[in-house]
Amino acid sequence: MFELKDLEVPLIGAPMAGGPTTPELVAAVSNAGGLGMLAAGYFDEKQLADAVAQTRTLTKAPFGVNLFVPQEPMQDSVLASLDTYRTELQHFGDQYGLDMQSVEITIPEHFDALIGWLEFNPLPVVTFTFGLPSVGVIKRLQAVGTAVGITVTSVADALSAHEFGADFLCVQGPDAGGHQSTFGVFEDANTIALPQLVRDIQNAVGLPLSAGGGVGSAQDVDALLGLGVHTVQIGSLLLLTDEAGTSQPHRNALRSGIRETRITRAFTGRPARAVVNEFVAELDAKAPAVYPHMHYLTAPLRAKAKDAGTWQHVNAWAGTGFENAQSKPAAEVIAELFPSY
Secondary structure, three states, X not given: OOOHHXXXXXXXXXXXXXXXXXXXHHHHHHHOOOEEEEEOOOOOHHHHHHHHHHHHHHOOOOEEEEEEOOOOOOOHHHHOHHHHHHHHXXXXXXXXXXOHHHOOOOOOOOHHHHHHHHHHOOOOEEEEEOOOOOHHHHHHHHHOOOEEEEEEOOHHHHHHHHHHOOOEEEEEOOOOOEEOOOOOOOOOOOOOOHHHHHHHHHHHOOOOEEEEOOOOOHHHHHHHHOOOOOEEEEOHHHOOXXXXXXXXXXXXXXXXXXXXXXXXXXXOOOOEEEEOOHHHHHHHHHXXXXXXXXXXXXXXXXXXXXHHOOHHHOOOEOOOOHHHOOOOOHHHHHHHHOOOO
């Protein structure tokens, strides 16, 4: 079975859902000696199969896939808060001719099909975000030779993942871009700095660790490896690379000169770190904790903004180290971050 310590370069490419992580980027990370990860959180079975097949044409090295754990059903009283948020969103909808009251919310259910596909088409690694899959799911994947990783943001979640039989943990610090992998929708993001969080989890469980969040330089990489983690996870530093599928408005946001990022629920209802644009500034304090419904409610609006090239109204996910992202091949970025490998 795959082990993190076997990697030539102690690197995991963060699975960035919604476009940035492409088969080309996954292959580039794996070809550089790290572990590329497909971001399949919003995929259906066919999309996963196609992405895996395409990645396999680009690399012979190991790569993995990341899935989102399905959320518990939300109470009607919680879902009612979406009606108020629709009204708040209309100000932005008007700019694109979009009636937010007419946006229908449909929650796809692909998780079981994805697990079934991965059981019959095994990959070296599968990681999970937003909680714990069942012990049965973990064992099914391990039975076909797949190493299972769980993304955690607290000691309590690390202990639960260990108890459920995870092979390794992806420790996510509060400076990470994109969604925080809190196990519960209503949980606030962890505020413990990544180095301390790593040490706390090392003291609690004996599992191999990958760590990431806010990594902006080779010095940051060395500092994390010096703590004894097996790999460092890099995401935001890859957003501007040639192989990334980062949209042009997202790229423009990263190059806008704005350096402030914030953990906000404004786009999806879950805490996620993004560049502070007009959307975040106006709606951050008004956003309810409703996921994945908010993701699908705001998706048409974000798509309109992206088509219009308006970075002020898109979810420009970015960690605190994003200002060091560079427009160049991913292999060159990785070589600069891991010069001794």
